[in-house]
Amino acid sequence: MSTPWLRPLSCLAAAAVAVASCAAPESTSAPQGGGTAVEVAATAGSPSASELRAAYSKPTAEWPAATIDDGVTFVELGLVEKHVAPKDDAGKARIELGKALFFDPRLSGTGQMACASCHDADLAWADGRTTSFGHAFKQLRRNAPSIQNAALLPRLFWDGRASSLEDQALMVFENADEMHNNAAAIQQVVAQSKGYRERFAVAFGDDAVTLPRILSAIAAFEDTVRSDGSSAFDKFLAGDHAAMSDEAITGLHLFRTKARCANCHNGPLLTDHSFHDLGLSYYGRELEDLGRYRVTNEPSDVGKFKTPSLRNVTRTAPYMHNGLFDLEGVVNMYSAGMATLRRKAGQENDPLFPTKSPLLKKLDLTKDEKRAVIAFLESLEERRRRMRPPELPALGDAR
Ligand code: HEC
Numbered sequence: 001m002s003t004p005w006l007r008p009l010s011c012l013a014a015a016a017v018a019v020a021s022c023a024a025p026e027s028t029s030a031p032q033g034g035g036t037a038v039e040v041a042a043t044a045g046s047p048s049a050s051e052l053r054a055a056y057s058k059p060t061a062e063w064p065a066a067t068i069d070d071g072v073t074f075v076e077l078g079l080v081e082k083h084v085a086p087k088d089d090a091g092k093a094r095i096e097l098g099k100a101l102f103f104d105p106r107l108s109g110t111g112q113m114a115c116a117s118c119h120d121a122d123l124a125w126a127d128g129r130t131t132s133f134g135h136a137f138k139q140l141r142r143n144a145p146s147i148q149n150a151a152l153l154p155r156l157f158w159d160g161r162a163s164s165l166e167d168q169a170l171m172v173f174e175n176a177d178e179m180h181n182n183a184a185a186i187q188q189v190v191a192q193s194k195g196y197r198e199r200f201a202v203a204f205g206d207d208a209v210t211l212p213r214i215l216s217a218i219a220a221f222e223d224t225v226r227s228d229g230s231s232a233f234d235k236f237l238a239g240d241h242a243a244m245s246d247e248a249i250t251g252l253h254l255f256r257t258k259a260r261c262a263n264c265h266n267g268p269l270l271t272d273h274s275f276h277d278l279g280l281s282y283y284g285r286e287l288e289d290l291g292r293y294r295v296t297n298e299p300s301d302v303g304k305f306k307t308p309s310l311r312n313v314t315r316t317a318p319y320m321h322n323g324l325f326d327l328e329g330v331v332n333m334y335s336a337g338m339a340t341l342r343r344k345a346g347q348e349n350d351p352l353f354p355t356k357s358p359l360l361k362k363l364d365l366t367k368d369e370k371r372a373v374i375a376f377l378e379s380l381e382e383r384r385r386r387m388r389p390p391e392l393p394a395l396g397d398a399r
C-alpha cells in the first residue's frame with residue numbers, strides 16, 4: 001500500500017513554502033504503511049487539525065497510511081466485535097451461572113477470594129493495584145489486566161501461557177499464591193449446593209457438576225464483558241464525527257504514524273496479540289521478570305510480554321506487567337525509545353541477555369504531541385458499567 005493521502009495533504013499544508021519533496025515521486029519501502037510519509041510531513045509541516053478530521057472522517061480503508069515497519073502485519077483499528085446474546089435458555093443460564101461462579105469466593109481455598117476480587121467491575125475489571133494481593137495477602141508479581149475483551153484474545157496472561165479462558169481460570173484456581181484450591185475441592189463445594197445444581201441442570205441439561213462445566217460457564221460470562229461502543233473513538237468510527245476532539249484525532253494520527261504505536265497496537269483491540277521486549281524485564285535485578293521466556297524457553301523471548309489491548313486503558317491504571325507506570329510515564333518512555341539495558345560485567349556472553357524490540361525508536365515527541373497521544377487514549381474510555389454482585393446459592397444443602 002502506498003501513501004495515497006498523507007503526502008498530498010502535507011504538501012497542501014506546506015503550499016505556501018513550496019517544498020521540493022512534495023513534487024518528488026514517492027518511495028515506500030514499508031509494505032503496509034507510508035514509511036516516507038512521516039519524513040515528508042516533518043519537512044513539509046504537519047497537516048492541520050481540520051485536514052486530519054476530514055481525512056479520518058472517511059471509512060477506515062481510506063485513512064492515511066500507517067507508518068509500519070517491514071515485516072510487521074498491520075490490521076486497521078476498528079470496532080470490537082459485539083457479543084451475540086444466546087437466544088436459548090441453556091445459553092442464557094450458562095452466562096448467569098458463570099457470573100455467580102466468577103463472584104463466588106467460596107471457590108477459593110480460603111473461601112474468601114473470588115475472580116471478582118481482582119477483576120472488579122467498578123475498576124473496569126482490573127484491581128487498580130500495582131500488583132494484586134494474592135492468597136494470604138501475598139503481593140503478586142504482576143499487574144491484573146482487565147478481563148474486558150479477554151474472550152477475543154488468542155493468548156492470555158502477560159506471558160501468554162494460557163490459550164483459552166478455561167485454561168486460564170483453572171490456572172488461577174490451582175495457583176497456590178492465588179485462589180489456592182484444587183479441581184476436586186471446587187467441584188465438591190459446588191456439587192453440594194442445591195441452588196447451583198439446579199442452575200447446572202438448566203445450563204447443561206443435567207445437574208452434574210464437573211470442572212469443565214464450571215470453567216466453560218465462567219468463560220461464557222467473561223465473553224459477555226466486551227467493549228460496548230460507548231467510547232468517543234467508537235462513536236467516531238460509527239459515524240458521529242463530532243465525538244472526538246481535534247486533539248484526540250491528532251493523537252490518533254500520531255498513534256498510527258510518527259509515534260509508531262500501531263506497529264504493535266493495531267486492530268480493533270489495539271493489540272497485535274504478539275510479544276515484545278520493551279526493556280522492562282529488570283533482567284538480573286530484584287524485580288526481574290523474564291516474561292514469555294518462562295513459557296517457551298526460547299532465549300529470544302527473554303523480557304517479552306504480550307501487547308495489551310488499549311481499550312478503556314485510562315480506567316485501568318497503573319500500567320505494564322509490573323504496574324509501575326502511569327500513562328504520562330508510559331508515553332514519555334516511548335518518546336525516549338524506552339530504556340536500553342546495558343550488559344554488566346559478567347554478562348558479556350550471556351545468551352539470555354534480553355534484546356529490546358527494534359520497533360522501538362527514539363520519537364522525540366513534543367509536549368503537544370504527547371498530550372495528543374494521551375487524548376487519543378482517553379477517547380478509548382468507555383462509560384462506567386456497574387454490576388451488582390449476583391445472589392449466590394446456599395452451599396451444603398444438596399442431598
Ligand atoms: C489475586 C488476584 C486475582 C484473582 C483472584 C484472579 N485473577 Fe485473573 N489475573 C490476575 C493477574 C495478576 C493476572 C495477570 C497474571 C499474569 O499475567 O501472569 C490475571 C490475568 C487474568 C486474565 C488474562 C487477561 C489477559 O489480558 O491476558 C483473565 C482472563 C483472568 N485473569 C480471569 C480470571 C478469572 C476467571 C479468575 C477466577 C477464576 C481470576 N482471574 C482470578 C489476578 C487475579
Ligand code: HEC
Nearest residue numbers: 259260261264276280305306307308319320321334357359
Ligand atoms: C514494540 C511494540 C510496541 C510499540 C511500538 C508500542 N507498544 Fe505499547 N506495549 C507493548 C507491550 C509489549 C506492552 C506491555 C509491556 C510490559 O508490560 O512489559 C505495552 C504496553 C502499553 C501500555 C500499557 C497498557 C496496560 O494495560 O498496562 C500502554 C498505555 C501502551 N503500551 C501504549 C503505547 C503507545 C501510546 C505507543 C506509541 C507511542 C506504544 N504503546 C507503542 C508493545 C508496544
